[in-house]
Amino acid sequence: MAVKVVAQGTGVLLVTANVGSLFEDPENLQKLWLREFYQTVHTHKPHFIALHCQEVGGKNYEASMSHVDLFVKELLSSDAMKEYNRARVYLDENYKSLEHFTALGCCYFLHESLKNIHQFDFKAKKYKKVTGKEIYSDTLESTPMLEKEKFPQDYFPGCKWSRKGFIRTRWSVADCAFDLVNIHLFHDASNLIAWETSPSVYSGTRQKAMGYVLDRISDQRFEKVPHFLFGDFNFRLDSKLVVEILCSSATMQTIRAADTNEVDKLIFREVDNDRKVVLQLEKKLFDYINQDVFRENNGIQHLEYDRELSVFKDRLHELQISFPPSYPYSEDSSQGKQYMNTRCPAWCDRILMSYSAKDLILKPENDEKAVVYDNIGPNVCMGDHKPVFLSFRIAAGAGKPIANKHKCCVVQ
Numbered sequence: 357m358a359v360k361v362v363a364q365g366t367g368v369l370l371v372t373a374n375v376g377s378l379f380e381d382p383e384n385l386q387k388l389w390l391r392e393f394y395q396t397v398h399t400h401k402p403h404f405i406a407l408h409c410q411e412v413g414g415k416n417y418e419a420s421m422s423h424v425d426l427f428v429k430e431l432l433s434s435d436a437m438k439e440y441n442r443a444r445v446y447l448d449e450n451y452k453s454l455e456h457f458t459a460l461g462c463c464y465f466l467h468e469s470l471k472n473i474h475q476f477d478f479k480a481k482k483y484k485k486v487t488g489k490e491i492y493s494d495t496l497e498s499t500p501m502l503e504k505e506k507f508p509q510d511y512f513p514g515c516k517w518s519r520k521g522f523i524r525t526r527w528s529v530a531d532c533a534f535d536l537v538n539i540h541l542f543h544d545a546s547n548l549i550a551w552e553t554s555p556s557v558y559s560g561t562r563q564k565a566m567g568y569v570l571d572r573i574s575d576q577r578f579e580k581v582p583h584f585l586f587g588d589f590n591f592r593l594d595s596k597l598v599v600e601i602l603c604s605s606a607t608m609q610t611i612r613a614a615d616t617n618e619v620d621k622l623i624f625r626e627v628d629n630d631r632k633v634v635l636q637l638e639k640k641l642f643d644y645i646n647q648d649v650f651r652e653n654n655g656i657q658h659l660e661y662d663r664e665l666s667v668f669k670d671r672l673h674e675l676q677i678s679f680p681p682s683y684p685y686s687e688d689s690s691q692g693k694q695y696m697n698t699r700c701p702a703w704c705d706r707i708l709m710s711y712s713a714k715d716l717i718l719k720p721e722n723d724e725k726a727v728v729y730d731n732i733g734p735n736v737c738m739g740d741h742k743p744v745f746l747s748f749r750i751a752a753g754a755g756k757p758i759a760n761k762h763k764c765c766v767v768q
Contacts, residue, residue, distance in 0.1 A: 365749035369402035372586040376411030377739025379420035384689040392733035394436035408538035409461035440465035447493040458521035476526035539587035554596040582713035718751040
């Protein structure tokens with residue numbers, strides 16, 4: 357897979373993947389996942405790969421961390437990645453430290469043809485040349501090559517210790533400086549609570565955490581550079597509005613718990629047609645009669661209910677989505693397109709960027725495939741989340757005014 361850094365710029369592949377499912381079934385899912393990931397690398401032939409993972413180790417991380425090490429070893433030693441002769445892997449595996457553990461993993465791979473690449477040391481405040489392959493997995497808090505934070509517990513007080521947070525690294529590629537932020541925001545704990553208000557209380561929690569991250573990565577401690585944020589944002593469709601549309605001609609039956617009188621279940625039935633059940637809603641059940649509405653035309657007719665990012669439209673840009681909702685897919689390794697009936701399908705996994713980062717992306721005329729924003733493994737099981745990727749090229753010298761101007765960009 358010969359890759360040359362030529363006039364059209366440096367090829368970059370950004371991938372976000374919630375990999376929790378892979379460690380529940382490493383024999384089947386992991387092999388499928390890696391095959392599709394390698395195929396994406398082969399298709400786009402990037403010079404620089406950034407893979408941001410969430411839920412490293414899965415739900416039972418204490419028992420699954422050994423699978424994580426094998427997964428990373430496979431990535432670093434595989435034949436498909438042999439031309440990537442430098443790598444940095446940062447794995448938050450310290451699950452015994454509840455106040456710090458985020459289960460985030462960041463993997464960066466550099467092609468042998470890429471000569472001018474440096475990584476920022478946040479402690480020394482200067483760039484260092486990247487050589488060899490290194491893995492960091494114990495205490496990322498003491499690693500000066502990244503910033504890691506877990507969201508304060510009071511951001512989600514109704515939850516036990518959550519694993520939500522972010523990791524930031526800073527890179528200089530072809531004289532172009534930028535931040536890469538791996539992020540995992542809070543989920544919807546209950547479909548019933550999400551349905552109660554528009555927007556939901558959970559979207560407010562995510563908005564608060566997102567604002568925190570954006571403020572942290574653009575504060576005065578370091579020079580500002582373009583940034584790409586990619587991870588599991590857990591953005592959901594506006595549940596109340598979606599249910600209204602899906603069940604516009606249905607009547608609602610409310611079932612309450614006998615002991616607490618709290619709503620336990622909502623059943624939406626057609627007015628006629630033998631009062632056929634259209635939708636059943638419980639805390640962790642979203643059972644709609646026709647899943648195809650989320651697959652037909654890649655479900656993009658539902659994007660109008662994807663509103664959580666609109667709050668940040670002045671600070672963040674996203675390319676046009678043309679792939680189906682990335683979550684919650686079936687974890688059955690024989691099912692590639694089936695959604696689980698646990699949550700309303702949504703575009704949880706995204707790649708966002710500052711407007712200054714958008715300006716780095718080279719868009720040659722007459723080449724529609726120069727920039728690709730899509731999912732990985734559309735037809736095979738990749739776990740409950742489909743990975744999402746952005747492939748693009750950085751124009752030669754696009755970041756020179758940034759990289760050469762500031763004292764923070766001294767190269768060691």
